Amino acid sequence: xxxxxxxxxxxxxxxxxxxxINCTYTATGYPSLFWYVQYxxxxxxxxxxxxxxDDKGSNxxxxxxxxxxxxxxxxxxxxxxxSDSAVYFCALYFGxxxxxxxxxxxxxxxx
Amino acid sequence: SQTIxxxxxxxxxxxxxxxxxxxxxxxxxxPNLYWYRQAxxxxxxxxxxxxxxxxxxxxxxxxxxxxxxxxxxxILSSKKLLLSDSGFYLCAWSVQRSGQETQYFGPGTxxxxx
Numbered sequence: 001x002x003x004x005x006x007x008x009x010x011x012x013x014x015x016x017x018x019x020x021i022n023c024t025y026t027a028t029g030y031p032s033l034f035w036y037v038q039y040x041x042x043x044x045x046x047x048x049x050x051x052x053x054d055d056k057g058s059n060x061x062x063x064x065x066x067x068x069x070x071x072x073x074x075x076x077x078x079x080x081x082x083s084d085s086a087v088y089f090c091a092l093y094f095g096x097x098x099x100x101x102x103x104x105x106x107x108x109x110x111x
Numbered sequence: 112s113q114t115i116x117x118x119x120x121x122x123x124x125x126x127x128x129x130x131x132x133x134x135x136x137x138x139x140x141x142p143n144l145y146w147y148r149q150a151x152x153x154x155x156x157x158x159x160x161x162x163x164x165x166x167x168x169x170x171x172x173x174x175x176x177x178x179x180x181x182x183x184x185x186i187l188s189s190k191k192l193l194l195s196d197s198g199f200y201l202c203a204w205s206v207q208r209s210g211q212e213t214q215y216f217g218p219g220t221x222x223x224x225x
Contacts, residue, residue, distance in 0.1 A: 032212050043117075043201050043216035044155075089155065093212035098145075103154035 002027045006090050006102035013080055014110050021075040021105050023064075023090035031092040033057075033066055033073040034099070038087040047075075047088070082109045113138035117202050117217035124224055130175075130189040132220050134202030137183065142204040144185040145214065146177055149199040161185060162207060197224045 007022040025031065032051045036044040048057030053068035062077045073090060090102040114137045124130060136142055146158040157170045159177035167177050174193050178186045185202060199221050203214040 034213070036216075043219045044203075044214075045216070046213055049213065098157060098160060099212070099214055101155045 002031065002092060002094050002100045004090050004092055004100055004102040007105050009087075009104070010106040010108060012108045012110060015082055016079045017109075019075070019077040019080045019084075019107070021088055021090075021107070023073045023075065023102060025071050025073065025090075025092050027071075027092060027094050029094060030068065031094040033064070034091040034093070035062070035064055035073070035075050036089040036091060036101075038089065038104070040086070044089065080107075080109050082111055085109045113204075113215065115202060115204055115215060115217040117200075117220050119220060120218065121221045122223070124192050124222065126194055126224055127191050130187070130192050130196070130222070132187040132200055132202075132222075134185040134187075134217055135183055136185075136204045139183070139204070139206070141182060141207055143207050144179060145203040145205075146185065146187050147201040147203065149201060149219075151198070155201070159187070192224045194224050197222055 003026045005024050034049045035047040037047045038044045048059040050057040050066040053066050056065045064073050064075045066073055085108050087104045087106045089104045091099045093099050116135050118133055143162055145160045147155045148158055149155050159167055159169055161167050161179045164179050164182055175189050199219050201219045202217040205214045
């Protein structure tokens with residue numbers, strides 16, 4: 001079946017550090033891929049997405065590239081801020097009306 | 112624009128009591144609707160999803176049930192709560208069968224069963 005594996009957290013970085021959160025997937029075919037973010041006490045918000053191989057999703061300084069050859073969709077940001085502290089979820093969609101989520105990675109940014 | 116509402120925001124209930132959480136969507140018709148649970152420190156677990164009025168698919172056998180009495184209303188219920196039902200419950204919607212797979216989440220209901 002379809003599955004998503006995310007980097008184990010928690011991740012703690014200093015402000016302005018470079019961020020990478022790894023995400024790999026298993027799917028029979030070519031799913032759409034997503035990153036969602038959950039700020040403390042809130043629901044999930046879509047951060048970015050990519051629907052086909054080599055697409056790059058970007059938003060709020062975050063980027064992720066759909067890599068078919070490595071079945072990956074790693075999230076990156078060049079310079080993180082304290083306001084980026086949140087839980088980040090990688091997810092895939094494969095035409096069955098349902099998203100498959102990873103377990104989430106908690107990110108804490110220290111001033 | 113579309114909005115999704117959930118209530119209550121927070122709920123503390125005794126073990127064995129009933130539960131009713133409500134989710135409504137505005138600004139769209141015939142959405143797919145979803146209920147997720149997020150236990151403390153854990154990922155998202157899909158509980159139920161619905162592609163139309165009265166059509167409910169259950170992902171995990173459990174103490175909960177869901178109903179969709181109206182197109183844009185999705186209700187999560189229990190007859191008798193268990194301690195293990197504590198968690199953060201999220202409702203979400205998506206556009207049905209359009210290739211737009213993005214799901215939009217509500218603010219969530221935090222449930223504590225004591």
